[in-house]
Amino acid sequence: MRAFLIRGPRDGAVVDVDPPVVGPGQVVVEVARVGLCGTDVELFAGTMPYLRSGAQTAPMIPGHEWVGTVCSVGAGVDPAWRGQRVTGDTMLGCGRCDRCRTGRHHVCDDRHEIGIRGNWPGALAERLLVPATALRALPDSVDDTAGALVEPGGCALRAVEAAHLGAGATACVFGPGTLGMLAAQFLVARGVTVDVVGVEPVGLELAGKLGAARVWLVDELPDHRYDAVIDTSNASTVPQLALRHVEPTGRLVLVGVAESPSLADLRDAVLADVTVVGILAASAGLDATIAEYAGGTVRTRPLVGATVGLRQVAEVLDGRRPAGAGPGPKILVDPREDYLG
Numbered sequence: 001m002r003a004f005l006i007r008g009p010r011d012g013a014v015v016d017v018d019p020p021v022v023g024p025g026q027v028v029v030e031v032a033r034v035g036l037c038g039t040d041v042e043l044f045a046g047t048m049p050y051l052r053s054g055a056q057t058a059p060m061i062p063g064h065e066w067v068g069t070v071c072s073v074g075a076g077v078d079p080a081w082r083g084q085r086v087t088g089d090t091m092l093g094c095g096r097c098d099r100c101r102t103g104r105h106h107v108c109d110d111r112h113e114i115g116i117r118g119n120w121p122g123a124l125a126e127r128l129l130v131p132a133t134a135l136r137a138l139p140d141s142v143d144d145t146a147g148a149l150v151e152p153g154g155c156a157l158r159a160v161e162a163a164h165l166g167a168g169a170t171a172c173v174f175g176p177g178t179l180g181m182l183a184a185q186f187l188v189a190r191g192v193t194v195d196v197v198g199v200e201p202v203g204l205e206l207a208g209k210l211g212a213a214r215v216w217l218v219d220e221l222p223d224h225r226y227d228a229v230i231d232t233s234n235a236s237t238v239p240q241l242a243l244r245h246v247e248p249t250g251r252l253v254l255v256g257v258a259e260s261p262s263l264a265d266l267r268d269a270v271l272a273d274v275t276v277v278g279i280l281a282a283s284a285g286l287d288a289t290i291a292e293y294a295g296g297t298v299r300t301r302p303l304v305g306a307t308v309g310l311r312q313v314a315e316v317l318d319g320r321r322p323a324g325a326g327p328g329p330k331i332l333v334d335p336r337e338d339y340l341g
């Protein structure tokens with residue numbers, strides 16, 4: 001089958017690889033769409049921390065935001081999965097440790113992460129091997145575009161839930177990327193007044209169209225405090241800035257990861273009695289995200305700027321936006337095609 005293989009820093013190409021062979025408890029999925037995200041960019045650039053620690057090595061097939069159809073099932077797997085449209089959990093715990101046994105498999109020390117950690121091949125290929133326990137069935141009301149955004153949606157929804165806000169509260173979201181746009185929409189659906197902060201007018205304009213009450217360029221953000229602030233950005237300077245905009249006794253939720261260490265003076269959190277929460281992975285939010293997508297809580301299509309073929313992946317990961325792309329921050333890939341657009 002064809003797959004996009006990262007061979008080293010900024011060295012990626014479409015190659016022929018052996019297709020996955022289904023084993024006991026596993027399924028093979030024919031991939032329909034894959035979302036590209038900042039983690040994939042870091043893997044391609046060679047800057048992702050897992051590459052430094054040895055948790056991931058090249059060559060690798062990336063891709064962890066995906067949707068497709070189960071085409072084969074292994075021994076012990078319900079045959080009813082065959083032909084089912086699905087997405088799945090990126091985080092694959094060992095299943096044996098205390099963390100896995102208590103529902104915290106996403107922080108298992110021995111976990112694989114599809115397309116990210118432990119060299120489990122990712123979804124930027126025609127077919128993907130997945131444990132059946134990681135699968136999530138998709139209703140017809142969740143199309144392939146939305147299905148490929150379930151994983152970032154789960155991260156965004158977990159961040160929103162960690163903010164502990166109800167109707168009438170105020171929130172500020174730093175970063176009008178995919179995570180930020182989804183988080184803002186989840187908050188608006190809960191009756192929260194949301195401001196969005198970013199560095200580019202195009203992204204902020206889209207945030208306003210999707211329900212943000214006000215949008216701000218980061219240098220123009222007034223001295224105002226919110227009941228909660230969610231940082232979905234990848235800027236190392238934002239956590240300290242965000243902390244200064246949290247109302248005393250409020251919450252700062254951190255879901256974005258910067259390439260370099262993010263520094264904040266935690267005395268500010270103590271003196272304002274602020275709760276700081278870190279969010280890793282979508283695992284605990286996948287089912288609820290699918291339900292919210294099916295119910296029309298958020299709009300996913302405006303978030304997609306373009307859909308490209310497999311042979312266009314390298315240029316996107318290298319920072320080149322596809323010609324004719326819309327304002328949406330997310331680029332999807334159809335791995336069944338060489339070129340699109």
